[in-house]
Amino acid sequence: MAYTSDIRNHFPIFRHHPDLTYLDSAATTLKPETVIDAEREYLERYSTNVGRGLYPLAEKATDTFEMTRQKTAAFIGARNEKEVIFTDGATASLNLAARLLESLVTPKDNILATVLEHHSNFLPWKELATRTGAEFRVAPIDTDECVDRDALVDMTDEHTKIVAFSAVSNVIGGINPVSEIVKRIKEKNPHAVVVVDAAQAIGHQPIDVSLWNADFVAFSAHKAFGPTGVGVLFGKEALLETLPPVSFGGGMVLESCAETPKYREIPFRFEAGTPNIGGVIAWGAAIDFMKNIGVENIRAHEETLTKYALEKLSGAFGKTIRLIGPKDAKKRSGIIAFAIHGMHPHDIAHLLGESNICVRAGEHCAAPLHRALNLDATTRLSFSVYNSKEDIDRLIKRLKEIRKIL
Ligand code: PLP
Numbered sequence: 001m002a003y004t005s006d007i008r009n010h011f012p013i014f015r016h017h018p019d020l021t022y023l024d025s026a027a028t029t030l031k032p033e034t035v036i037d038a039e040r041e042y043l044e045r046y047s048t049n050v051g052r053g054l055y056p057l058a059e060k061a062t063d064t065f066e067m068t069r070q071k072t073a074a075f076i077g078a079r080n081e082k083e084v085i086f087t088d089g090a091t092a093s094l095n096l097a098a099r100l101l102e103s104l105v106t107p108k109d110n111i112l113a114t115v116l117e118h119h120s121n122f123l124p125w126k127e128l129a130t131r132t133g134a135e136f137r138v139a140p141i142d143t144d145e146c147v148d149r150d151a152l153v154d155m156t157d158e159h160t161k162i163v164a165f166s167a168v169s170n171v172i173g174g175i176n177p178v179s180e181i182v183k184r185i186k187e188k189n190p191h192a193v194v195v196v197d198a199a200q201a202i203g204h205q206p207i208d209v210s211l212w213n214a215d216f217v218a219f220s221a222h223k224a225f226g227p228t229g230v231g232v233l234f235g236k237e238a239l240l241e242t243l244p245p246v247s248f249g250g251g252m253v254l255e256s257c258a259e260t261p262k263y264r265e266i267p268f269r270f271e272a273g274t275p276n277i278g279g280v281i282a283w284g285a286a287i288d289f290m291k292n293i294g295v296e297n298i299r300a301h302e303e304t305l306t307k308y309a310l311e312k313l314s315g316a317f318g319k320t321i322r323l324i325g326p327k328d329a330k331k332r333s334g335i336i337a338f339a340i341h342g343m344h345p346h347d348i349a350h351l352l353g354e355s356n357i358c359v360r361a362g363e364h365c366a367a368p369l370h371r372a373l374n375l376d377a378t379t380r381l382s383f384s385v386y387n388s389k390e391d392i393d394r395l396i397k398r399l400k401e402i403r404k405i406l
Contacts, residue, residue, distance in 0.1 A: 007293070008386045012036065021357040021391045026170050026200060026335050026364075026382035028222045031286075035225055038285035042278040050277055051251055051268075065277055068284035069267075075287045076217070077208035078234055085233040085240075085267040086275050090199040091120040093218035093233035094164075096270065097195050098124040099246040100235075101162060104193075107133030109161040114139040114147045115372045116169045119365045121197035121218075125164050134161065141372055144326045146174035149181055156188045163194050167201035167212075171366045171378065172325040173306070173335030175205065178212045186213070193239070199223055203286075203384075204302060204333050206295045209234050221279065226286035230279040233270075240266040247272040298385050302334030305383045309336055309392045316396050317403075324378060334383035337364070340399075343406050345379040351402045357395055 008014050010032040013022075022030060048058040050065045066081070073081040087093045105111065111129045113122050115138050129136035137155050142148040147165055156163060163185050167178050182194050196214040201207055203224025209217045216239075221230035235243075245252055245263055249272035255262040263269040290298065307329035313321055313336070320341040326332050339345065349361035360380040363370045370376065381395070 008388075010034070010289070011386050014386070017356065019356050021355075021394050023381040023383065023387065023391065023395065024358045024360050025384035025387075026223070026380065027360055028228065029203065029225050029384050030386060031227065032225055032289050034289055035227065035282045035285045039227060039278045039282035042281045047278070049274055061277060064281050064284070065275070068280050068287075071284050071287050072232060075207075075291070076202075076232075076234060077210045079210060079237060082266050083209075083234050083237050083240065085235060085270045086280055087231040087233055088229055088276070089222070089231035090197065090218050090220040091231075093216075093220075093231045094121050094195070094197060095124045096233050096246070097216045097218065097235075098128045100243045100270070101193060102128060102132065102246075103244070105129075105132040105134050105161050109159050110135040110137050110157070112137045112139060112152065112155055112160055112163045114141075114152060114165045116141055116145075116147055116172055116366065116369045117164070117166055118170050118197065118199065119367070120199070121164055121166055121195075122368065125162065128162075135159075138368070139165075141172075141369070144174065144331070145172050145324055145373065146326060146331075147176055147181075149177075149184070152181065153184045153188055156185050156192060158189055160185075160189050160192045163192050164197065165195075166197040166199070167207075168198075168204070168333045168335070169325075169366070169369070170200050170335065171337045171364050171369055171380065173200075173332040173337070173382075174325050175201075175331060175333055178214065182213045200333060200335065203290055203295070203298065205299045215239050221283040221286060224286060225289050226283035227276075227279040229276045230283045235267075237266065240270070245269045245272070249273045293385060301385060302383050303329050305387055305389065305392065306332060306334050306336065308389050309381060309383075309395075312392055312396050313338060316400060322375075324373060334387075335380065336382075337378040337380045339375055339378050340403070343403060345377040347406055348379045348399070348402060351405070352395070352398055355394075355398050357398055359395075 011030045046057045048061045050062045069081040139152040194214045195216040198219040202219040217234040222228040252269045252272045322339045324337040345361035
């Protein structure tokens with residue numbers, strides 16, 4: 001499937017809501033037909049458990065599930081499928097990473113995050129620091145309102161155990177040069193474990209975790225055309241091999257009756273219990289969907305829309321609008337947060353919603369960042385493949401009408 005403007009036809013939701021202008025893909029993307037079909041097919045035709053049954057239907061479920069693990073590894077540039085742990089979502093992945101690393105952290109250590117993190121990549125580290133007595137350090141933003149890379153590196157020292165930052169902020173939209181940041185952190189402290197939150201990068205830009213050289217990378221399937229309830233925690237094989245499991249139950253143990261239970265190999269020892277099988281299989285269809293379009297084509301399309309929207313918003317609202325983040329669309333993903341003088345974000349989102357234009361308003365689970373920006377709330381637009389310049393024109397037209405009402 002080449003990238004074309006009729007990509008919208010792949011998303012059944014538009015048949016139910018033909019006038020829908022969906023500008024909230026950073027919250028979750030819409031789902032293509034093939035993803036819905038894959039989950040339905042599993043549920044209808046072979047909804048058996050994985051990793052246990054010896055009959056053909058269970059073998060089909062296991063094979064399809066494990067093939068999706070391989071597909072995921074190839075899609076993100078992991079060295080092999082052992083580096084892919086399936087979870088419930090990015091939040092679950094980041095919490096799992098924090099629990100896996102807990103035994104390595106001592107009160108002499110520090111843990112570093114940045115002020116622009118989503119709560120899901122902030123609170124697990126803050127809580128881990130509290131539990132272990134380690135110091136929690138928070139790197140600031142720079143003049144572009146992106147993470148201050150120099151400060152992040154400066155704050156890394158010989159006692160830094162973990163550095164967590166996002167590839168793309170869910171508010172700023174700025175694309176962080178992950179490889180460069182990881183390289184500089186590792187030069188400063190080769191033992192620091194680097195965790196990258198890729199929740200807003202997956203599906204919007206090509207990802208190569210080997211090139212990034214981060215130790216852990218987390219994301220959710222639902223932000224990249226997949227279903228909710230599925231996430232991935234990539235971990236470097238050599239590191240995962242050293243870590244004990246933190247969640248216990250079926251599927252992760254070889255011999256449980258022994259005094260010292262024998263746990264399975266990676267990644268299975270980190271996946272206790274029955275996983276979201278249909279969801280993972282549908283995530284495989286989402287990967288196929290993205291590969292067929294070409295993630296670089298998705299990126300190019302979103303960049304065009306971002307540039308267009310930034311120009312249109314400044315053109316329409318001039319000095320009364322504060323556009324957060326870098327002015328250059330090349331430096332940012334398809335996310336634009338803004339504040340317009342005299343118009344509260346919640347009123348904007350509510351009134352746009354009445355016209356079936358979906359945007360997000362509030363702090364976007366990034367309260368520390370909003371404090372740093374000195375704003376209570378922002379309105380956020382976020383784009384994906386099914387958006388067009390017409391969506392942005394419709395938004396601007398309605399925003400101008402709303403300004404007259406408010
Ligand atoms: N990290 C970032 C940057 C996000 O934008 C989000 C969700 O918006 C998350 C983490 C958490 O994702 P989930 O709610 O799917 O676990």
